Each structure stands twice: as C-alpha cells, then as structure tokens.
Amino acid sequence: MTVAELDRAAAAGPLLPVDIGHEAYAAVTDPNTAFWALVDKTRIAESTAAGSPLAESFREKADSFARELHALRFALTPSGVYLNPTERCNLNCTYCYLPGQQRSEGQHMSESKLIESLGKLREYFRSVMPEGRQERKPRAIFHGAEPLMNKRAVFAAIEEFGNDFAFGVQTNGTLLDDEAVDFLTSRNVSIGLSLDGPVAGITDATRRTWGGKSVHDKVLTAMDKLKGYGSWSVITTCTTENLPYLTQMVELFHAHEVPTCMLNTLRCTLPGARTVKPADGDMAQAFFAALDRSHELYKQTGRKLLVANFANILLAILAPTARRLMCDISPCGGGRAFFALAADGSLYPCSEFIGLPRFNGGNLLDAGGVETALKSDAFRIVTARNVDQFAPCNDCTIRHFCGSPCPAEAHEMNGGMDKIGAFCEFYKEQVNYALRLIADGKANDYLWDGWDEGTDTTFLMQ
Ligand code: SF4
Ligand code: SF4
Numbered sequence: 383m384t385v386a387e388l389d390r391a392a393a394a395g396p397l398l399p400v401d402i403g404h405e406a407y408a409a410v411t412d413p414n415t416a417f418w419a420l421v422d423k424t425r426i427a428e429s430t431a432a433g434s435p436l437a438e439s440f441r442e443k444a445d446s447f448a449r450e451l452h453a454l455r456f457a458l459t460p461s462g463v464y465l466n467p468t469e470r471c472n473l474n475c476t477y478c479y480l481p482g483q484q485r486s487e488g489q490h491m492s493e494s495k496l497i498e499s500l501g502k503l504r505e506y507f508r509s510v511m512p513e514g515r516q517e518r519k520p521r522a523i524f525h526g527a528e529p530l531m532n533k534r535a536v537f538a539a540i541e542e543f544g545n546d547f548a549f550g551v552q553t554n555g556t557l558l559d560d561e562a563v564d565f566l567t568s569r570n571v572s573i574g575l576s577l578d579g580p581v582a583g584i585t586d587a588t589r590r591t592w593g594g595k596s597v598h599d600k601v602l603t604a605m606d607k608l609k610g611y612g613s614w615s616v617i618t619t620c621t622t623e624n625l626p627y628l629t630q631m632v633e634l635f636h637a638h639e640v641p642t643c644m645l646n647t648l649r650c651t652l653p654g655a656r657t658v659k660p661a662d663g664d665m666a667q668a669f670f671a672a673l674d675r676s677h678e679l680y681k682q683t684g685r686k687l688l689v690a691n692f693a694n695i696l697l698a699i700l701a702p703t704a705r706r707l708m709c710d711i712s713p714c715g716g717g718r719a720f721f722a723l724a725a726d727g728s729l730y731p732c733s734e735f736i737g738l739p740r741f742n743g744g745n746l747l748d749a750g751g752v753e754t755a756l757k758s759d760a761f762r763i764v765t766a767r768n769v770d771q772f773a774p775c776n777d778c779t780i781r782h783f784c785g786s787p788c789p790a791e792a793h794e795m796n797g798g799m800d801k802i803g804a805f806c807e808f809y810k811e812q813v814n815y816a817l818r819l820i821a822d823g824k825a826n827d828y829l830w831d832g833w834d835e836g837t838d839t840t841f842l843m844q
Contacts, residue, residue: 397430397440400779402814407821412440415447416702416782420821451782454703455711459510460752462521462720463503464733467491467536469725471527473554473597476588477619477648477655478526479790481737485527486592491725493535499723499746500539504546506752522547523572525722525733530557537565544569552576552617554589555604556597563607572613577601578621580630587623588658605638615642615690620665621658628672635687636679642688645672650804651734651790662807669808670815673828680827693829695816698783700825704833710785710809712769717743717761721752729755731764734790741790763799764789772800783816784809 397410397419408423410430419436421429429436469480469488478485491499500522507520522543524536530553540549550572558573566573579585582598589597601616608614618624618631628645635643647665650656660668669692676687694707708715717731721743724730728742729752735741741764743755755761767789769775775786786792786809792801819825826833 397437398779399426399430400814400817402817402821404818404821407817409817410436411779412444412447413779413781415444416451416698417444417447418699418817420817450703454705455713455782458715458719460520460718460720460756461507461511461518462523464523464525464720464722465496465499465529466525466527466722466724466733466736467496467529467539468527468532470531471554472531472556472591473528473589474592475590476658477621477652479649479651479655479734479737480527481652484737488527489725490532491535491727493538495727495747496535496539497542499727500543500547502746502751503723504543519546519548521550521720523550523552525552526554527725528554528557530562533557533562537562540566540569540571548572550574554597555601558604558607560607563604567608567611570613572615573608573611574614575601575604575608575616576619577605577616577631578618578624580627580634584624584627588619588621602638605640609639612641614640615644616640617644617646619646619648620660620669621648622660622664623658625660625664625668628668629675632672632675632679632687632689636676636683636685639685640687642690644691645669645689646691647805647808649734649788649791650795651788652737652794656795659804662805662811665805665808666811666815669812673815677824677827686827686831688830689828692812692816693833695783695812696819696825696829697833699813699816699820701834702782709787710783712775712781712785713765713767714785714787714789716789717756717765721755721761731761732790734788735764738790738794767792767799774806775802778810780810780813783813 397412400409400411402409406423407420408426409418410421411418417440468490469484471485529536529551551566552574555575577585578588582596585598586596591597616635648655650659673689673692676689680686694705695710697704698710708719722730722733722736723746724736727745727747729744729746730736730741741760743758743760769781769786775781786802788803789799791803793799795804796802
C-alpha cells in the first residue's frame with residue numbers, strides 16, 4: 383500500500399472494538415494505522431461516534447500515524463547482521479532450525495574469511511547509515527550453530543572490529559570458560575545463553591549433546607560467571623516439554639539475577655521442532671502465569687526480570703518505533719532491518735532461513751555483496767510478505783502488533799508466504815494480555831527502565 387492509500391484507509395475506517403477480556407475496558411483500534419485507545423466497555427458506541435473527542439483526535443492524527451507506521455514497515459535500511467562463523471554445534475537440540483548434518487559435519491569459516499567479511503560489512507553499513515547517525519554502530523551478533531566452536535576466529539574478529547560494530551554472542555553457554563567470559567565482558571560484548579528447564583531433567587528433554595549428555599549444569603555455571611555483568615540474557619524456548627515449568631524458569635532466572643530473558647515460542651521451521659510444539663491455549667496460559675510471577679517477584683524485591691519478547695509487544699503497542707526486536711512487524715526485520723551471513727559466506731534474510739537453500743541471496747564476497755542479496759528473489763520473497771495482503775491476517779485488528787511471524791515457518795510448515803505461522807491464537811491472546819496491563823496501569827513494570835526517554839508522545843488522551 384502507498385502512504386496515500388494508507389492515509390485514505392485510515393481516514394475512512396471507523397474504530398473497531400476489541401474485547402480484551404478486561405472487566406472495565408475494551409480497546410478500539412484502527413488496524414490500518416495501529417492506532418488504539420481504551421474505552422469504557424459499556425460506552426463504546428458513544429466514545430467512538432463521529433464528532434466524539436476520540437474520533438476527532440484520531441481523524442486529526444491519522445495521517446501522521448499512517449506515515450510513522452509506513453516508515454517502520456517499508457523504509458528501513460539494515461542496521462545489523464547475524465554472523466554464523468561455523469555450521470557446527472556441540473549440541474543436538476530437538477527444535478534447531480539448522481539441519482543435523484550441517485551441525486555435526488559442517489565447516490567453520492576461516493579466521494581470514496571472517497575478517498574479510500567483516501571488512502566488507504563495515505563498508506556496506508557505512509554506506510547506508512543515515513547522515514548524523516554514524517556514531518551509532520551497526521549490531522553484529524555471532525549466532526548459531528554454536529559460535530564458540532570457532533572461538534579463535536570470533537575473538538580475532540571482535541578484537542579487530544571492536545570500534546566498528548556493537549558485538550553480541552548468542553551461545554549455548556557450554557564453552558563459556560573464564561577466559562571467554564573475561565574476553566567478552568571486557569569488550570562489552572552482549573552475551574545470550576539458552577536454558578530450557580529449571581532442572582536438568584527438563585532441559586535435557588530438548589537440549590543435549592550429540593552423545594545425549596546433559597548440559598544444564600554447565601549453563602548454570604556460565605550464568606553464575608555472568609552475574610553482575612550489565613549485558614547478558616537467557617533464552618528459554620517454550621515447548622511441550624517445559625511449558626508446565628515456565629513459572630519455575632522465571633524464579634530461577636530471577637534468583638540468578640538474570641537481567642533479561644526471553645520466553646520464546648519455538649519456531650516450527652523444520653519438522654523436528656513441530657514434534658514439541660505446544661497448543662496455542664497451553665502456551666498462553668503458561669506464558670501469562672510466568673509473566674504474572676515475574677511481576678510478583680518485581681513487587682517483592684524491586685528488581686525486574688525483563689521478558690524481552692513480551693516487552694517488545696508492549697512497545698509495539700505503546701511506541702511502535704521504539705521496538706527492539708523485529709519479528710512482530712510485517713514485513714519482519716529479516717532481509718530489511720538485518721540479514722544473516724552463513725559460514726560458507728552466503729547471505730540469507732535471517733538465520734532462520736539458513737537451512738533452506740532457496741533463500742540464499744548470494745555470496746557476501748562476490749561483486750554485488752549485500753546490495754545484490756537485498757534485491758535478490760531469495761530476499762524479496764521474504765521482504766514482500768505483507769500482513770495486509772493475505773487472509774486471515776489482512777482482516778485481523780492486531781496485525782501490526784503481531785506481524786504474523788514467522789515467514790520461515792509459514793513457508794515450511796503451512797505451505798507459503800501467504801499463510802500464517804505457528805501461533806496465531808497465542809499472539810491474539812498476548813496482545814489482549816498486554817492491553818489489560820496497560821488498562822491496569824502496570825505496563826511500565828514489564829518494560830526497560832527509561833524505555834520512553836527519547837520517544838515522542840504522538841497521542842495521549844485521558
Ligand atoms: S519473523 Fe522469522 S524470519 Fe522474521 S526476523 Fe523473526 S525469526 Fe527472522
Ligand atoms: S497471525 Fe493471527 S494474530 Fe497475527 S496478524 Fe495474522 S491473524 Fe492476526
């Protein structure tokens with residue numbers, strides 16, 4: 383849709399009511415612009431009638447809402463890259479998005495090739511950073527398979543390019559020895575770990591070595607080493623195996639002073655993951671119980687455990703351009719806000735596609751490099767996936783708070799880019815839960831302190 387079309391749709395459309403399950407409030411929304419407001423649920427018609435203060439305010443602001451959303455959805459240039467410095471992993475997790483043969487027998491990227499690749503990426507990001515924003519470094523996240531399997535090359539790259547990129551490492555934590563922790567923390571590299579259970583028996587159900595050994599205690603040891611560091615997090619991938627224990631996960635993370643966690647719905651891109659996919663209703667129930675528990679712990683101790691994937695949904699509603707993650711916007715961030723570099727030098731829209739050769743957009747070190755990949759059919763099929771253009775999302779009132787993730791699983795699990803992903807009903811419930819928190823004045827308790835510094839209020843009515 384063009385901006386003009388969006389503007390017309392916004393101006394023409396009435397505000398639609400949404401029952402969010404709150405005792406006193408309903409939401410009203412204009413899905414085209416992601417405008418929303420909470421109104422007395424017994425007075426929806428009067429609150430939104432033509433000429434009402436709410437309808438008038440919306441009419442005046444609709445153009446600017448449409449423009450802001452359009453810019454976020456269609457006018458970003460990449461500001462980050464996921465780097466896969468090896469195909470190998472020392473674990474064989476049930477739901478991994480990379481094929482098992484790559485992880486067990488695959489190749490490392492050589493140190494010289496990684497250095498050359500980062501040089502080319504630095505050149506690319508310098509060419510697209512907006513004027514006056516050059517002081518903001520692009521993000522470069524070393525990612526799975528297991529990046530520390532190729533630690534020497536990764537650390538050499540961080541040493542060489544520390545002034546050019548904001549680095550992060552997403553690791554299974556099993557190779558994070560004292561030396562690695564010292565190296566990474568002294569260079570302010572953000573560190574993400576993964577843990578799936580509050581006790582070994584639960585973690586072991588989905589995350590084990592190839593020989594079947596538990597890694598639970600090793601991850602706890604890594605967490606202890608990182609206590610007090612400012613920039614670390616832990617991901618729990620929610621599956622049928624750990625869903626009943628999510629509340630205990632939150633308790634364990636809080637006790638270990640984890641600053642930020644993610645309780646992610648698993649991506650069902652490859653068949654293995656679908657064997658442990660929870661039902662949407664079960665996911666919602668366990669996830670909300672875990673969020674409730676994180677809030678209780680915050681109230682008891684004054685210390686927040688941020689659940690970043692949920693905080694991002696709150697931000698999508700409260701301040702769309704302040705989002706930090708790009709899965710819940712359509713088109714998603716893959717291939718437009720960031721892209722991924724595979725160990726063989728190929729570029730993909732997102733790491734989630736690395737096991738799927740048809741999404742290979744060409745080699746970074748070939749002549750056209752990133753620019754050619756961004757324009758390739760392999761990338762365009764992802765970046766053109768637009769939630770306004772396929773059912774049932776095009777009719778969904780929360781589509782710009784959900785984004786219909788994930789294109790990789792929509793394509794592989796449900797048969798096409800014009801299909802939904804794996805957790806549609808859960809995403810609806812998640813937005814309702816977020817709106818209930820906003821109605822109760824609790825949203826800030828679930829967000830980063832200072833999240834609204836530097837954001838502008840474009841609509842506030844009480
Ligand atoms: S929705 Fe999927 S493809 Fe898009 S950024 Fe998220 S994980 Fe990557
Ligand atoms: S996936 Fe479901 S909740 Fe998300 S936009 Fe589509 S219909 Fe709406």
